[in-house]
Structures are given as C-alpha cells and as structure tokens.
Amino acid sequence: MGNAPRALALAAILSGLASAPSAAAMDRALRESLSTLDPETRFVQVCDLAAMDSLAKDKSHFRPEHAMVDYLGRPNQKGDTLEGKGAVFRSRGDWYRFTFTCTTSDDHYEVTSFRYKVGDKIPREEWDELNLFP
Numbered sequence: 001m002g003n004a005p006r007a008l009a010l011a012a013i014l015s016g017l018a019s020a021p022s023a024a025a026m027d028r029a030l031r032e033s034l035s036t037l038d039p040e041t042r043f044v045q046v047c048d049l050a051a052m053d054s055l056a057k058d059k060s061h062f063r064p065e066h067a068m069v070d071y072l073g074r075p076n077q078k079g080d081t082l083e084g085k086g087a088v089f090r091s092r093g094d095w096y097r098f099t100f101t102c103t104t105s106d107d108h109y110e111v112t113s114f115r116y117k118v119g120d121k122i123p124r125e126e127w128d129e130l131n132l133f134p
Helices: 003-018 023-035 039-057 124-130
Strands: 064-068 076-078 081-091 094-104 111-121
Touching (some): 039 064
Antiparallel strands (some): 064 081, 081 094, 094 111
C-alpha cells in the first residue's frame, strides 16, 4: 500500500479516536475505523499504532508523532506476525529508523506482542530522497 493512502487511513482512525469520550468508546471507535480497512492494511495499521504506543511509553526521550512500520521496506509476514527492518518514526522533529516484530490476533484488530529496537537518526540531507517531511 502506498504511504499517502496509508497516512490518510491512519489520520482517519486517529481523528475518530480524538472524538471518543471514554476508553470503551475509544475501543469501539478504533475497531469501527479499522473495520473499514482490508485485512492487510489493518495488519500494518495496528502495528503502526503499537509502535507509537510502545515508543511513547519507552523511558527514552522519544515523543512519537508518526510511525510507519513499512516505510523503507516491506516487512516479512509469517502468519499473524510482521517483522521488519524498514520502519521509521518521527519524534521531536527528527526521523529515526527502527526494527520491529509485531504479532496480532488472527483478525488483525489487536496486537498481542510488539518488540522494537531504535536505530540511527536519519540525517536531514536524506529526508528529500526518502520523502520524509520536516
């Protein structure tokens, strides 16, 4: 899936969550938003969201604004697990590479396991070539 349509899908999901008044409503809103996506796109989206959540909870200084697990390379899929080395996230105005392993439920609505390792900061001079925005 191209990054522009995926970014729009994620924006739609997040905007639906922003208007949800409670955790239960948020869970319903998220599930409803995810149900509009095909299973492959939903799989990637829930792993994107898991990356954002995991990085935000990390004890490091990262404050993720965007995370895309398939931006620099297609992850390998084995059953309900995605594993990749081409993931990126944006934090405090800088982009970083990361590797990950994301396992979901059979229907790809819930993440059951997410592991990651943050790599190098992507130099600004590479942003244009990689189509990363400032």
